[in-house]
Amino acid sequence: MVDIARVRELSAAVESMVETYAQDSSTENYKQLQTAVSRLQIAAASPVDTLFSFRLKVGISLLHRTLVIGNIAVTMAMELGVIDALVALGQDQAHAVDLAAATGCEQGIIERLLRVACGLGICDEVDENTYRATEVTRLLVQPGWKAAMSQMDLIYPLASNARQYLSTTPAYREKQPPVSGATLFEYVHGKSMWQVLADNPDIRQNFDLWMSEQRRNEEETSWQRRYPPSTHLKPDNLKAGPEAVLMVDVGGAHGSQLVNFRSQFPLLPGQCVLQDLPESVGSFTNPPEHIKVMAYNFFTPQPIKGARFYYFRNVFHNWSDAKCIDILRNLVPAMDPDYSSVLIDDYVLPPTGAPLRSAIADVLMLIHFNSSERTSSHYQQLLAAAGLDLVAVYPKGPNEEAIIEARRWW
Ligand SMILES: C[S@@+](CC[C@H](N)C(=O)[O-])C[C@H]1O[C@@H](n2cnc3c(N)ncnc32)[C@H](O)[C@@H]1O
Structure with a gap:
């Protein structure tokens, strides 16, 4: 009741x-x-x-109130070209007859799929079997959002295998957290997420597209907006010269945050370097001129010495505590204690009342990587184990991600 x-x-x-x-x-x-x-x-x-x-409900909610069947219906409408046709024809309004003519799909199927899409708020129903594209519809035809929807192919099987996985994985019922052993992702797909990406260039490309798209239109989420000291960055407080490095985006995929920062501050001295695995940077065929792209494995010593910022967005949440400390220990010797900062841009969980988005992201990390989102005190412990001081936690943006700044203590 x-x-x-x-x-x-x-x-x-x-x-x-x-x-x-x-x-x-x-x-x-x-x-x-x-x-x-x-x-x-x-x-x-x-x-x-x-x-x-x-x-x-499954995994992550890519659009508000997206449910499994709703997600399937919308995916079918996308794959059949109905959503594209609606955006092309339905600025004012489009009838199912027009959409059928444009796509070659059976009209009745279009009506059934769009009934769900309208119910989910993805497009508007303006009259019987007549639809209008909205801002959400237009977003859904962007390559990054198409890529995001295609990522669900990897996530759905996790939902359907979770019960069987738990019945064969005693670690969850033991006192130790399951930091080793196959994750739900590995149990289902037979290999790690990174291996799936390495073995399937098309999935990797979609992953990188989605990483760049996530915050493309959200100016408030850019790291420099959430890191107030960036407004004080001036040529006279930065190193200059051919060897000087301003920012290294480590595990940056296609470096959306680095590219955005560089275009906002084109005159600041120092190079901007994007680092990621070869399968990611190798597919970045058209990087902006002022960004240097480098294949690098962050479990090996950091080759770029004395940069002003070593920036990691959504990287640490992919790794266990031990691996995070390993990544940091490979970085620390490269840092200049008087100049360099590590910036960690990730969800920072509050001790109580975690917003659903960050709580879901945490479980998403558990089932993909046996890793987690963390509180600021948890980050402080990891940083200290690698010889770093947590200097500040800068405020959360609209997506609940904050920026943690750390420095070498010697
Ligand atoms: C969740 S994505 C975040 C990408 C990017 N920082 C962003 O926020 O858009 C994590 C990135 O870490 C990269 N990565 C994973 N293992 C790595 C390794 N051993 N060395 C360098 N990069 C790695 C992945 O290729 C991926 O691009």
Whole structure:
């Protein structure tokens, strides 16, 4: 049964947050509005409905309220070219007949798939069997979002094998956390995620595309916006000369954050270097001129000495504590104690009340890599084990990722 008094109370809270947000559209107010709306949504559903939806949710929610079947329906509509056709024809509106003519698909299938897509808020239904593309539809036809949807091919099998995996993996029922042994990903796919990417250039390309796309349109999430000292970067407080290095983006895939930083500050002295595995940097056929691209394995000594920043985004959460310390120990000798900083750009879990997005990311890391998202004190321990001091944790952006700065202590 729905608790009407609670729904009324939460509904009033939503109305009040709408007014607050209308007065001040800050990130904080935006987040509070989102929270108020989702609380109302959950309260207004019967517990059975809530559990039903929950049972069908898989891995990560790429678009709000994406469910397994919804995801399949949208994937089918994408693969059949219906979503592309809708964007091409449906700026104003497109009838299923037009979409069938454009794609060669059976009209009835188009209507059924788009009924789900409209229910999920991916496009609008403006009349019977007549649809309009929205901002979400237009986003979905971007290469990065197509790549993101294709990543689900690797994630769905994890959901369907989780129970069987647990029955054969005693570590989860023992006191020690499962830091070794096959992850759910390895159990299902027979090899590590990195090996799958190395063996399948098309999957690797989609992965890199998705990494770049994730925050492409979110200026507030760029690292330099979340790292206030970047506003004080001036030529006179940076090393210059042919050997000087401003930033190394380690494990940077296609270096979206480095490229963005360089184009915002083209005149700062020092090179910008992108490092990743050969299968990633090798496929980066057209890097911007002012970025140096280097194949590098971060479990070997860092070859670039004395850079101002060694930046790692979404890297440490892929590795166990022991491996993170190994990565840091391979870096520390290259750092100049008076000049270099390590910047770790990752989720930083609060001790309580972790936002769902970061909690899901944490379990995603567990099942892919036996690794985790971490609190700031957890990061402090890892850094100290490698001879680094945690200098500051800079505030979280809209995606809950923060920047941790560390320096060599000698
Ligand atoms: C989750 S992705 C993050 C990519 C990028 N930093 C970003 O945020 O868009 C992790 C990256 O680490 C790279 N990586 C994994 N193992 C590595 C290794 N041993 N040495 C260097 N890079 C590695 C992967 O190829 C991948 O691009």
